[in-house]
Amino acid sequence: MYTVKQIANLAGVSIRTLHYYDEITLLAPTTIGENGYRYYDDAALFRLQQILFYRELGLELRQIRGILDNPEFELIAALQSHRRVISGRINRLQTLITTIDRTIRHIKGEEPMSNKQIFGGFNEEQEKRYTEEAAKLYGEERVRKSVNLWNSYTAEKKAQIKAEGSAIYLDLVAAMPGGPTSAETQAILARWHQHLRYFYEPHVEILRSLGQMYNQSPEFIANFEALHPDLPPFLEAAISHYCDTL
Amino acid sequence: MYTVKQIANLAGVSIRTLHYYDEITLLAPTTIGENGYRYYDDAALFRLQQILFYRELGLELRQIRGILDNPEFELIAALQSHRRVISGRINRLQTLITTIDRTIRHIKGEEPMSNKQIFGGFNEEQEKRYTEEAAKLYGEERVRKSVNLWNSYTAEKKAQIKAEGSAIYLDLVAAMPGGPTSAETQAILARWHQHLRYFYEPHVEILRSLGQMYNQSPEFIANFEALHPDLPPFLEAAISHYCDTL
DNA sequence: ATAAACGATAACGTAACGTGAGAGTCAAGC
DNA sequence: GCTTGACTCTCACGTTACGTTATCGTTTAT
CATH class of the missing domain: 1.10.1660.10 (Multidrug-efflux Transporter Regulator; Chain: A; Domain 2)
Structure with missing residues (x-):
């Protein structure tokens, strides 16, 4: 003690x-x-x-709490993820050092330098935020377990679940005019939430990162844009609000 | 534009x-x-x-402004300082990676681990804050110029200045019971401030970092502790307050 | 000419603590 | 047994570096 x-x-x-x-x-x-x-x-x-x-790594304390309190949290996997992120950060700092050396040579008139190069290492992967890496950790873990559960269903059951999923997303498209926070949209998201249980137990933080992935991951975007071009950002906003009120 | x-x-x-x-x-x-x-x-x-x-590097914006607006600021020297700090930070991150690997092996039961090692890379050089490195930049620059000025005095003048300095520090020791923010202490610091002009033009930021060095740099500490064991921290507090009211 | 994109100020919100104030608690020495 | 100094607690307000609307004027493209 x-x-x-x-x-x-x-x-x-x-x-x-x-x-x-x-x-x-x-x-x-x-x-x-x-x-x-x-x-x-x-x-x-x-x-x-x-x-x-x-x-x-720059995560907010609330997010950290969500991650550590998640029953799916695995210490070793998390540590390995930290390793990757820190390696990335080391690379970024080395880019900064390159920028410094280049700037010094530029000032001494030895070498020209573009405006973009002046900020090399600062802006580059700004949006490839570390949060993403944390989300990836969930992702891998989640996908792994979900495959197990999914394979335990009969073919008939699988077809039924798929149909239910399609219906939900179509209903969401229909609800888009009301806005992402409308009662209608939120009610459909409750069905969506239930629906996810066929795949895994959906934790709040997972729902949230899922919503983000729907508007970031190319595969998801392609899928949802086929239903409606504005569906991905709509989904992210709607799910975010849904999680807030949970 | x-x-x-x-x-x-x-x-x-x-x-x-x-x-x-x-x-x-x-x-x-x-x-x-x-x-x-x-x-x-x-x-x-x-x-x-x-x-x-x-x-x-973690500096506050006010400090950054102070540094950039300082007429003594030299771009290339600053860039070289950044280089050193960033190198240090890379080292720190590599320590973190070591800690991660060690923790993983520890969890797997392959290797014991002390409580201190768990936080290797986090706490270690906590106080060796980057501010210090920035202060060092001032330091080198300041010392260089000060030597020039100092050497321009006659031997007689040098002796007189030294005596004045000793008197000031002795007066400060005498003022210690009143506390670092007392009017008496602050008045003596005004003399100290004037006195510094024999060496260089004392900018506010320089005074501040000087106050910190008085309580951090071993040579300074040894010097001042000879006058009174509590003088170094007293000086830092007093000078800090003096700068605030400047 | 009208919308879309861009710019401005103003003002309130926030995250992660820092910094006392005031008061109770514990360990050690006299 | 009593003091004293180090340690602890709970408020509660302050701070830094912006984010986030809200409301409004400006510029640009169609």
């Missing part, structure tokens, strides 16, 4: 940070003494390590 | 960010049209690059 100060010193965070993480239920102390003091054990230590990794 | 949107796209920042940087006079547009539009030129582009570098 460790006190706040011991944890703070070990991990290099402030006591206030631990208080805050407790307040937002991101990292609750293992036990609380009758004096009101917070005490942490080794498991809490590992959880804090995970938190710091995700924080380092 | 570029519009806000063009700059934003080039650098990968939001328009709001450009508005904000204008608002806090960190990056003012080169000219403003009669329609009120902001227009930027290539010099502004380079300034923005510098801002993004310092921001990447």
Whole structure:
């Protein structure tokens, strides 16, 4: 058992940070003494390590909580994902160093430089945000399990499920004029939510990242655009709102 | 000449960010049209690059402004400093990767791991903050110029200046009981401020980083602790307050 | 000429803590 | 047993660097 100060010193965070993480239920102390003091054990230590990794990668604390509290969370897979992201970040910093060297040579008049090159490493993969990588982690995991479940159905059942899915998306297209937050749209999303249970147990964070993928992943976009050109962004907005009210 | 949107796209920042940087006079547009539009030129582009570098290193925008607006600022020296800091950061990330690999092996039971090692790369050089590196940049520059000025004095003058310096620090020790923000202490610091002009023109940011160095750099600490064991932290607090009221 | 795209200001919202204030708790030494 | 200093707690307001509408004028393309 460790006190706040011991944890703070070990991990290099402030006591206030631990208080805050407790307040937002991101990292609750293992036990609380009758004096009101917070005490942490080794498991809490590992959880804090995970938190710091995700924080380092720029994720918001709410997202981190969602990831760590997810029953599907797998520590080792997460660590391996961290590895990839950090490697990517190292590459980015090396790009910055290249930019620096180039800028220096440019200032010395040894080499011309384009306006875009001035910001090499800053803007490049701006939208390829690290969040995506975290979502990918879900994705792989989710897809793997979903295939198992799907294969357990009979051919007849499979056809029935597919038909139900198509109907839902068609209904959503019909509901588009009302807007993504309309009661009608949200009601259909409740059906969609139920429908997903044929594939896996849909956790809130999964729904959310699914909504994003619907408007980002090329395969999904192609699929939904076939139904209506504006369906992908509509779906993302609608699902986001649906998750908020969950 | 570029519009806000063009700059934003080039650098990968939001328009709001450009508005904000204008608002806090960190990056003012080169000219403003009669329609009120902001227009930027290539010099502004380079300034923005510098801002993004310092921001990447975790400096606050106020500090960045102080650095860039300092007449002593030298672009190439700054870029070389960035290089060193970014290299350091790459090292830190590589430490994180080591920690990840070690953690994975630990979880698999292949290797024991201490509590400190769990946070390897997070806490280690926490206090060796990047600010210090920026301060170092000042330091080198400052010391270089100061030596020139110092050598221009006669031996007699040098002795007199030294005596004045000693007197000031002794007075500060005497003022310690009143606290770092007391009127007495602050008055002596005004003398100290004047005194520094024998060495170089003391800019606010320089005073501030000087105050930090007094409580961080081993040579300074040793010097001041000889006068009084609590003098270094007292000096930092007092100088910080002095700069705030400047 | 009219919409779409772009620009401006203004003002409120936010995330992740920092920073006291005021008060209770614990361990060590006298 | 008592003090003292280090440690802890809970408010509660402050801060930084923007995001996010909302409302409005401007420029550009059709």
